[in-house]
Amino acid sequence: MSFTLEHKDPGSSARAGLFQTAHGPVHTPIFMPVGTVASVKGVHQRELREEVDPDIILGNTYHLYLRPGMDILEAAGGLHAFMGWDRAILTDSGGYQVYSLSANRKIKEEGVKFKSHIDGSYHVFTPERVMELQRSIGADIIMAFDECTPYPCDYKYAERSMHMTHRWLDRCLEHLEKVPPKYGYGQSFFPIVQGSTYKDLRERSAEYIASKGAVGNAIGGLSVGEPAEEMYAMAGAVCAILPEDKPRYLMGVGTPANILENIALGVDMFDCVMPTRNARNGMLFTSEGTINIKNKKWEADFSPLDPEGRTFVDREYTRAYLRHLFAANEYLGKQIATLHNLGFYLQLVREARQKIAEGTFAAWKDKMVRQMDKRL
């Protein structure tokens, strides 16, 4: 569990690094495909490994807690064994899902009481409980329990919430000090910076988080509806404070352009449902721009899905065929689009890493951001 900073881009704050986990190395910058409930929707683990090839994927504590539940995950020997994924896994803490439940949860100092979206049953997450859940899941990187504030959020609420997130962080750390590794390997704990879109709060939070000396640090509470410029301003302010020699994880971000811009600000790790969720709605990301494959214009386009793409779906299927699958509501369409988009996201961060190593990231990033914005 150590981070090595390998390259720094001369034209931006972008960095390339290597984070070692018990389940292999994570090369940064990295995008983590989201496997909410022990599955990246519509993708076989073998395809994910061989075609998309991420060093790490993400699981959601809230969803895994409800299904399959901790008894089953413990009996299996943790999430890696349960789902058959032997590379690294990061789990979120449930803070974001609890935030999404809005009307169906109550946040107090002790923790959060919420209603299951599945059967309406009541459950309580506290910092200590969430650490135990993440120990049972056995992810390589586990996250602090935090409150993710909505956007917009009034200053007073954001400040109070930030302080509670800090107190929850201390409770997480205290709890983790008392417990040994569950499955014979260490788990890296990342605290989370909050503070909504207020620069002074973000800076105070980043200083508090940095003071904990964790092996990696995260930025939460962004990509919740604020303009991209505010997101970049907050990420930039926080990256300037978080230690340079530790990986920085911006939670829940984002579009391909968002990812490149935040890499330029010094962020190393990303996750987002966008490539997978948008794929299921027929939206493809490519280096030339986005494609809505449902459009009639692709009906008789028998060219490969993406001549630049690296996965087998890019070569083996045509746009016309994929368009047909969406028109006929065939699930294979979602499978193909998902593999394409994940392949594109991972290729993008691999290329970013390459450009950082070559010292040419900044100019490349500007060109890519312009291109990827187009609608094809």
Next chain:
Amino acid sequence: MSFTLEHKDPGSSARAGLFQTAHGPVHTPIFMPVGTVASVKGVHQRELREEVDPDIILGNTYHLYLRPGMDILEAAGGLHAFMGWDRAILTDSGGYQVYSLSANRKIKEEGVKFKSHIDGSYHVFTPERVMELQRSIGADIIMAFDECTPYPCDYKYAERSMHMTHRWLDRCLEHLEKVPPKYGYGQSFFPIVQGSTYKDLRERSAEYIASKGAVGNAIGGLSVGEPAEEMYAMAGAVCAILPEDKPRYLMGVGTPANILENIALGVDMFDCVMPTRNARNGMLFTSEGTINIKNKKWEADFSPLDPEGRTFVDREYTRAYLRHLFAANEYLGKQIATLHNLGFYLQLVREARQKIAEGTFAAWKDKMVRQMDKRL
């Protein structure tokens, strides 16, 4: 386009053969996975080829006519190119789908007028039109346009319908004589025996169909609700009349036991949605019996899905994991179950072929039928 009878089982009427098509050899007995609308639901073409490994798959003319439509298929150069499948394809004639529409179609001597299940628009299928559709699709084996009678069916209706199916057959043949191959390769035309569950009608129909000297012959109108014993009685009576040196295709059949019993009667080719549709409902076929993977009993069963299975899903996933995917309504569960079931069906017919070659089919069939009937 020729059939070679390679082996005959001494203990039954089972045979092993080889049917040559423009898209490669079809080793019989064979089960054809159903790719209704240019996709075997939830399965990538590459997986189908490499894991399930069928020599031939089936497409549905009715569905392909509605989506993507003949213009697109012709522009693509036929279904093989459109969907990226370079092995053999068989298309049905739409007779069965028209039968399924029941209230939404009108059958006359000229043909069938029906209402699309998608947008309620009206369409007409005649024998000549259906031949043209199958030429545009470009399947290697194309089927006569027939009326599939329901079960039960009164004798008078069955007899009248059979004669109309025979007249439609003649119209198909007359039409095909006039037209050249569309994509530079020949298509094999199979006529269809009808006659409901009446032995004398089935025999008269088989004699009429046999008299046409087609390269292969089919048995339709079974597996529509009649008891298995009636199905076997009809298939047996028909196989005794259809020429021995031509492949026999029993349409829409069936369970693994149905398939083995009909192989014993002299049937060579099968198709059915059962392995794929039941998979999507959580039912797995194995050599030891069937599994309802949704049952709680599999919740903590961390053994491989099917230690005897030949596809990667059998080795790489556990029963507990698959049970979880179904419980959480994750589509990957359907993908896994589908690959497993298709792998099982194809392995079953390959093993049947092997046993026929060895002359030990009959005893093996009896043992397998007993085993596969169990519920695990």
